[in-house]
Amino acid sequence: MAMRALVPTHPLPPPPHLCPPFSCHLKSSLQMPQKVLHHSISRRVVTIVAMATALLAKEAILSKKIANAFDFRLVAPDQTSEEAESVVRSHAEDLLSIKDLLEAESWKELQKALRISSSNLKRDIYTIIQAKPGSQRPQLRKLYYTLFDNVTKLDYAARDRDAAVVRQCYGNIVETLGNILSRI
DSSP, rough: HHHHSSSSSSOOOOOOOGGGSHHHHOOOOOHHHHHHHHHHHHHHHHHHHHHHHHHHHHHHHHHHHHHOOOOOOOOOOOOHHHHHHHHHHHHHHHHHHHHHHHHHTOOOHHHHHHHHHHHHHEEEEEEHHHHHHHHHHHHHHHHHHHHHHHHHHHHHHHHOHHHHHHHHHHHHHHHHHHHHHHHH
Protein backbone atom coordinates (compact mmCIF):
# COMPACT_ATOMS: atom_id res chain seq x y z
CA MET A 1 0.00 0.00 0.00
CA ALA A 2 2.76 2.40 0.61
CA MET A 3 3.88 1.69 -2.89
CA ARG A 4 0.54 2.46 -4.36
CA ALA A 5 0.51 6.01 -2.90
CA LEU A 6 3.79 6.86 -4.68
CA VAL A 7 2.57 5.88 -8.15
CA PRO A 8 0.13 8.42 -9.65
CA THR A 9 -3.11 7.10 -11.02
CA HIS A 10 -3.25 9.60 -13.93
CA PRO A 11 -0.38 10.61 -16.20
CA LEU A 12 1.52 13.80 -15.37
CA PRO A 13 1.97 16.58 -18.00
CA PRO A 14 5.37 16.61 -19.65
CA PRO A 15 7.99 18.94 -18.18
CA PRO A 16 8.01 22.47 -19.68
CA HIS A 17 11.35 22.09 -21.49
CA LEU A 18 9.97 19.22 -23.61
CA CYS A 19 7.00 21.26 -24.97
CA PRO A 20 7.48 23.31 -28.14
CA PRO A 21 7.66 27.07 -27.51
CA PHE A 22 4.38 27.68 -29.34
CA SER A 23 1.77 25.94 -31.39
CA CYS A 24 -0.59 27.09 -34.13
CA HIS A 25 -3.44 27.16 -31.69
CA LEU A 26 -1.55 29.30 -29.19
CA LYS A 27 -0.24 31.65 -31.88
CA SER A 28 -3.64 32.53 -33.30
CA SER A 29 -5.23 32.83 -29.87
CA LEU A 30 -2.47 35.21 -28.75
CA GLN A 31 -2.67 37.40 -31.84
CA MET A 32 -6.43 37.67 -31.94
CA PRO A 33 -6.87 39.45 -28.60
CA GLN A 34 -4.12 41.94 -29.53
CA LYS A 35 -5.92 42.88 -32.75
CA VAL A 36 -9.23 43.19 -30.96
CA LEU A 37 -7.56 45.20 -28.18
CA HIS A 38 -5.87 47.48 -30.76
CA HIS A 39 -9.13 48.15 -32.62
CA SER A 40 -11.11 48.76 -29.45
CA ILE A 41 -8.46 51.21 -28.22
CA SER A 42 -8.49 53.00 -31.56
CA ARG A 43 -12.26 53.24 -31.48
CA ARG A 44 -12.17 54.53 -27.94
CA VAL A 45 -9.56 57.14 -28.79
CA VAL A 46 -11.48 58.29 -31.87
CA THR A 47 -14.70 58.46 -29.89
CA ILE A 48 -13.07 60.47 -27.10
CA VAL A 49 -11.46 62.88 -29.57
CA ALA A 50 -14.72 63.32 -31.47
CA MET A 51 -16.66 64.03 -28.30
CA ALA A 52 -14.06 66.51 -27.06
CA THR A 53 -14.03 68.29 -30.42
CA ALA A 54 -17.82 68.48 -30.47
CA LEU A 55 -17.92 69.92 -26.96
CA LEU A 56 -15.23 72.50 -27.73
CA ALA A 57 -16.88 73.48 -31.00
CA LYS A 58 -20.24 73.86 -29.27
CA GLU A 59 -18.59 76.01 -26.62
CA ALA A 60 -16.84 78.15 -29.23
CA ILE A 61 -19.95 78.66 -31.33
CA LEU A 62 -22.36 79.42 -28.52
CA SER A 63 -20.09 81.51 -26.33
CA LYS A 64 -20.32 85.23 -27.06
CA LYS A 65 -17.00 85.96 -25.38
CA ILE A 66 -15.11 83.65 -27.73
CA ALA A 67 -17.05 84.74 -30.81
CA ASN A 68 -16.40 88.42 -30.11
CA ALA A 69 -12.71 87.78 -29.57
CA PHE A 70 -12.05 87.00 -33.24
CA ASP A 71 -11.78 89.56 -36.03
CA PHE A 72 -12.96 88.05 -39.31
CA ARG A 73 -12.35 91.01 -41.61
CA LEU A 74 -10.69 90.53 -45.00
CA VAL A 75 -8.05 93.19 -44.49
CA ALA A 76 -4.31 92.97 -44.69
CA PRO A 77 -2.94 92.44 -41.18
CA ASP A 78 -0.80 95.57 -41.02
CA GLN A 79 -2.69 97.78 -43.48
CA THR A 80 -4.47 100.85 -42.18
CA SER A 81 -7.29 102.60 -43.97
CA GLU A 82 -4.98 105.53 -44.72
CA GLU A 83 -2.48 103.21 -46.42
CA ALA A 84 -5.30 101.57 -48.37
CA GLU A 85 -6.64 104.96 -49.48
CA SER A 86 -3.20 106.01 -50.68
CA VAL A 87 -2.78 102.98 -52.99
CA VAL A 88 -6.38 102.28 -54.01
CA ARG A 89 -6.24 104.66 -56.97
CA SER A 90 -3.07 103.08 -58.37
CA HIS A 91 -4.61 99.61 -58.00
CA ALA A 92 -7.76 100.87 -59.71
CA GLU A 93 -5.62 102.17 -62.59
CA ASP A 94 -3.94 98.76 -62.79
CA LEU A 95 -7.34 97.14 -63.09
CA LEU A 96 -8.43 99.58 -65.79
CA SER A 97 -5.17 99.05 -67.69
CA ILE A 98 -6.41 95.66 -68.86
CA LYS A 99 -8.25 97.52 -71.64
CA ASP A 100 -5.19 97.16 -73.91
CA LEU A 101 -5.23 93.38 -73.42
CA LEU A 102 -8.98 93.36 -73.99
CA GLU A 103 -8.62 95.22 -77.30
CA ALA A 104 -5.83 92.88 -78.41
CA GLU A 105 -7.97 89.90 -77.33
CA SER A 106 -5.03 88.46 -75.45
CA TRP A 107 -7.21 86.35 -73.18
CA LYS A 108 -4.64 84.51 -71.03
CA GLU A 109 -2.65 87.67 -70.28
CA LEU A 110 -5.92 89.51 -69.62
CA GLN A 111 -6.91 86.90 -67.03
CA LYS A 112 -3.51 87.02 -65.30
CA ALA A 113 -3.46 90.82 -65.12
CA LEU A 114 -7.09 90.91 -64.01
CA ARG A 115 -6.50 88.48 -61.17
CA ILE A 116 -3.42 90.25 -59.85
CA SER A 117 -4.83 93.77 -59.99
CA SER A 118 -8.27 92.83 -58.69
CA SER A 119 -6.93 90.98 -55.63
CA ASN A 120 -4.94 94.06 -54.53
CA LEU A 121 -7.87 96.36 -55.20
CA LYS A 122 -10.29 94.05 -53.39
CA ARG A 123 -8.18 94.08 -50.24
CA ASP A 124 -7.77 97.85 -50.32
CA ILE A 125 -11.44 98.65 -50.90
CA TYR A 126 -12.53 96.24 -48.18
CA THR A 127 -10.11 97.84 -45.70
CA ILE A 128 -11.50 101.27 -46.56
CA ILE A 129 -15.12 100.10 -46.21
CA GLN A 130 -14.41 98.63 -42.79
CA ALA A 131 -13.00 101.97 -41.61
CA LYS A 132 -16.04 103.96 -42.79
CA PRO A 133 -18.94 104.81 -40.44
CA GLY A 134 -21.78 102.30 -40.29
CA SER A 135 -24.19 104.53 -42.21
CA GLN A 136 -21.93 104.62 -45.29
CA ARG A 137 -21.06 100.93 -45.37
CA PRO A 138 -24.19 99.37 -46.95
CA GLN A 139 -23.99 101.41 -50.16
CA LEU A 140 -20.22 100.88 -50.44
CA ARG A 141 -20.64 97.14 -49.87
CA LYS A 142 -23.26 96.96 -52.59
CA LEU A 143 -20.91 98.70 -55.01
CA TYR A 144 -18.05 96.46 -53.83
CA TYR A 145 -20.03 93.30 -54.57
CA THR A 146 -21.20 94.65 -57.94
CA LEU A 147 -17.62 95.52 -58.91
CA PHE A 148 -16.15 92.15 -58.06
CA ASP A 149 -19.11 90.25 -59.46
CA ASN A 150 -18.31 91.93 -62.79
CA VAL A 151 -14.62 91.10 -62.35
CA THR A 152 -15.53 87.43 -61.93
CA LYS A 153 -17.86 87.52 -64.93
CA LEU A 154 -15.12 89.17 -67.01
CA ASP A 155 -12.69 86.45 -65.97
CA TYR A 156 -15.10 83.71 -67.07
CA ALA A 157 -15.89 85.52 -70.31
CA ALA A 158 -12.17 85.85 -71.07
CA ARG A 159 -11.76 82.13 -70.43
CA ASP A 160 -14.59 81.46 -72.88
CA ARG A 161 -13.18 84.07 -75.31
CA ASP A 162 -16.50 85.88 -75.43
CA ALA A 163 -15.50 89.40 -76.53
CA ALA A 164 -19.00 90.91 -76.24
CA VAL A 165 -19.45 89.86 -72.60
CA VAL A 166 -15.88 90.92 -71.77
CA ARG A 167 -16.55 94.43 -73.12
CA GLN A 168 -19.87 94.65 -71.26
CA CYS A 169 -18.28 93.58 -67.95
CA TYR A 170 -15.38 95.97 -68.47
CA GLY A 171 -17.86 98.84 -68.97
CA ASN A 172 -19.66 97.84 -65.75
CA ILE A 173 -16.32 97.72 -63.91
CA VAL A 174 -15.36 101.22 -65.09
CA GLU A 175 -18.73 102.63 -64.02
CA THR A 176 -18.82 100.91 -60.61
CA LEU A 177 -15.19 101.73 -59.87
CA GLY A 178 -15.89 105.40 -60.62
CA ASN A 179 -18.83 105.34 -58.16
CA ILE A 180 -16.72 103.72 -55.45
CA LEU A 181 -13.79 106.10 -55.86
CA SER A 182 -16.09 109.12 -55.75
CA ARG A 183 -17.57 107.96 -52.42
CA ILE A 184 -14.26 107.11 -50.80
